[in-house]
Amino acid sequence: MAILVLAEHDNHSLASATLNTLAAANQIGSEIVVLVAGLNAADVASAAAQIAGVSKVLLADDAAYAHQLPENVAPLLANLGRDFSHVLAPATSNGKNILPRVAALLDVDQISEIISVEAADTFKRPIYAGNAIATVQSSAPVKVITVRTTGFDPVAAEGGSAVVEAIGAAQNAGISAFVGEALAKSDRPELTAAKIVVSGGRGMGNGDNFKHLYSFADKLGAAVGASRAAVDAGFVPNDMQVGQTGKIVAPQLYIAVGISGAIQHLAGMKDSKVIVAINKDEEAPIFQVADYGLVADLFEAVPELSDQL
Known part of the structure; x- marks a missing residue:
């Protein structure tokens, strides 16, 4: 069975979330095709072609896909997806924005944030903030699935030699336009990709006290996160939030400082x-x-811990 995976990228480099999604795809079938939709994204397609286990890379390179607007990418993915048994994407904000539209266009149900593949038609996914795990079986002709990247170890980024095939017929829905973006810049690792994460909660007292965590994290080479309580209190910006309504992380080491451990955060x-x-x-x-x-x-x-490092 053939599986189509939507690549996560920034038109320059392939995001690590794609490697985790491909790990899930490998557990479903052996014929895996990666779609790279973007503008001047040939380098991304080349990187995808070198991933172990990838059979083919489809490159849709057009201004309509420059910022991967879901209104433009979803019709492309749905049209291609009709020829596949499964369509997968990482459960990132981008993937969760595009795949529900794909499922609607294909008139099938979507399976969200799987953490395990039991069979080609059966998957496990968390529900109730992760307090229960549901086993979901789908009889849909095309299974549209988002993958929780923390549930799968990434595949090797090298070792493959897939062919890159350019596809045309760009689709611009014309109902949305990219206006701008404000990206948070930091010398620390990206929160969802960091091997060590230090997070602070309401116990930090105020935003100024996060300086203790920043110093501690810098010595560890860690990313800094926060609980929802700390974000809601205005201590730190919401892009640092870890939790059910924030970012899902699974680092090698997670240090929770002044965090009570509400279900929302534990999820x-x-x-x-x-x-x-x-x-x-x-x-x-x-x-x-x-x-x-x-x-x-x-x-x-x-x-005291920081002084010991």
Whole structure:
């Protein structure tokens, strides 16, 4: 069975989320085609062609796809998807914006954020903020699926030699236009790709106190996140939020500082390999999922830990 995977990229480089999605595709079937839709994205297509297990790369290079507007990409993906058994994309904001439209155009149901492949038509996905796992079976002729990238280890970025095929007939729906974007820039690793994440919660007290976490994270080479409570309180911007309504992370090491451990937050980080919690409340729910817990005042513990690095 043939599987079509939508590549996540910025027209210059392939996002690591694509590698995780391809890992899921490998568990479904062996014939995998990657679609790169963008503008001047030949380098992205070349990178995709070198990924182990990819059979072919389709390159849709046109101004209509420059910013991957879902109104333009979805019809392209749906038209191509009719010839495939599965259409997959990472469960990023981009993938979650495009694939529901694809499912609607194909008149099939979408399966969201799978974390396991049980069979070609059966998948597992979290529900109720990750407190339960649903096993979903689909009889749809084309299975449209978003993949939670933390559920799959990435495939090798090299080792393949797929052919790149250019496709034409660009589709511009003309109902939306790219106006601009404001990107947060940081010297620290990107939150969803970092191997170490240090997050702060309401216990940080205010935004200025996050300087302790920034210093600590810089010594660890870590990304800095936050709980929803810290974001809602205005301590930090919302692009730092980890949780069900924020970013889903699964680093090798997750350090939760001053975070109580509400269900909303746990849903975004409990798949981390090692979880360390620092909280002065020994009854905080975060200790129930932590591998290591330190009951201490964070304003004493974090500087002491930082000094030891």
